[in-house]
Amino acid sequence: MSDTTPTSAPATAPAPELKTYHGNCHCGAVKYTVTLPEITSVTECDCSLCLKKGHKSLFPSGGLVFEEGKGEDKLKSYEFAGKTIAHKARTLNEIDDIFGLKVNTYKGTTLEPGYTPHAFTGPEPTATIENAKTYYGSCHCGAITMAFKTAGPLPEGSEKIQQCNCSICCRNGTILTYPHKTQISIHSPTTPPTPLSIYTFGRKFQQHTFCPICGVAISLQKNRPVDPELFKKEAPAGADQKQWEEKLPVNLRCFEGVEWDRVKVENRDWKNYGGKYEVP
Ligand SMILES: [Zn+2]
Ligand SMILES: [Zn+2]
Missing domain, CATH: 2.170.150.70 (Metal Binding Protein, Guanine Nucleotide Exchange Factor; Chain A)
Structure with missing residues (x-):
């Protein structure tokens, strides 16, 4: 000053x-x-x-x-x-x-000069769920669109929804939900399709994906087959590797029509989980 x-x-x-x-x-x-x-x-x-x-x-x-x-x-x-x-x-x-x-x-x-949500034109998620509700969404620019099929409206459902203060979640601003991979469909409507950008770090168990154009965080893909011995050593006690591998966490912020006023978002304090983040 x-x-x-x-x-x-x-x-x-x-x-x-x-x-x-x-x-x-x-x-x-x-x-x-x-x-x-x-x-x-x-x-x-x-x-x-x-x-x-x-x-x-x-x-x-x-x-x-x-x-x-x-x-x-x-x-x-x-x-x-x-x-x-x-x-x-x-x-x-x-x-x-x-x-x-x-x-x-x-x-x-x-x-804002009116933001129009981007239509989802990809294949529907393949999961069979009774009384399902499907949420559609996209990154901001629409190069990546998504569908998420779940058992009824999210506030009444049992999907885990959380935000975390670890170094990557905090920076990405994600609110993650952890459905089975068949509940999710990710589709790029552009010609040619826009591939997700991928960022990995640390143990490299997961690929943090984001849109290469607008930068919005999309999902957490499994990076590669994880050695069971390594998984046992690194994952939280009691975690089931097969279950973990079948989940496809996605950024709920991408979806339109989420009942944010009623959805319960849990705050996770995982800042130091797996070792303190050191600035590279
Ligand atoms: Zn985008
Ligand atoms: Zn986190």
Whole structure:
């Protein structure tokens, strides 16, 4: 803040203590710092893009300072309705309790030039379920569309729905559900079809998939046959490898018509599960 900044606070009021936060994307290609008073709240916008990405935004007056060679040019931008990159609280390492931050809501939908959900034209999920309800959805740009068949409306159903504060879930902003793979159909309507982008890290058990165009997180595919000995060693006690392999977790944020006001999203504290995340 420069000394010419007008302020309405009395001259005797102590300036808020500033703190420097370190942010980075998960793989470490982009690193930055941002200095601002202790972060106690974030802004969540209800526009179509922020909802699908789970953005928790900050608007620091000083902007971001990128580390040399780890700069803004490395960020792939996806522009929708003139939106630019918001400062993402989800990428800051010093925020201990991401779900504990106060949320200010912003009615971005009022500024949005009408977002039309993308139609699903792929094959229906093959699971046989009585009284099923199928939710349809997509990434933001529509290059990847999805269908999710489940036993009735989600609020009355038994699908596990959770968000987690681990390094990757936090950054991706995912709200995951864990259906059997036959309950899900993922289809790219583009010509040629747009392949999912894949990111793996750590034990590389899973492929974190996302749309290569808009970046919205899609699913968690199994990376490869996992050695049973390794699975036993690394998975939570009692986990059944066969069951695990048949599940296809997907990002529920992609789907239209989810009854968010009634769906129970469980918060998981798995920040340090499988070892503390070290910034690459
Ligand atoms: Zn997309
Ligand atoms: Zn997680």
